Amino acid sequence: MMIKIQKENFNVEEEISSIKKIHSNVGAVTSFIGYVRDNNNNANVESINLEVYEKMAYKQFEKIVEKTNFKWNL
Numbered sequence: 809m810m811i812k813i814q815k816e817n818f819n820v821e822e823e824i825s826s827i828k829k830i831h832s833n834v835g836a837v838t839s840f841i842g843y844v845r846d847n848n849n850n851a852n853v854e855s856i857n858l859e860v861y862e863k864m865a866y867k868q869f870e871k872i873v874e875k876t877n878f879k880w881n882l
Contacts, residue, residue: 811869813862 810827824837844856876882 811866811873813860813865 810831812823820839820841823839827834827837844853846853
């Protein structure tokens with residue numbers, strides 16, 4: 809399983825192609841792409857700041873991987 813957090817812009821097609829080259833036996837790739845609305849609670853949204861606590865995020869990802877591996881006998 810490959811999990812990646814990055815701050816730089818990226819091209820989704822290039823990322824998927826890269827995964828396919830490294831893991832040719834993979835049958836699926838999932839991703840989440842979100843969009844920021846231009847208004848919230850009747851007020852214009854001018855900017856948004858996203859933060860991630862990487863250590864905690866990866867810890868939670870590891871739990872998800874463990875559950876998945878157990879469920880699917882991987």
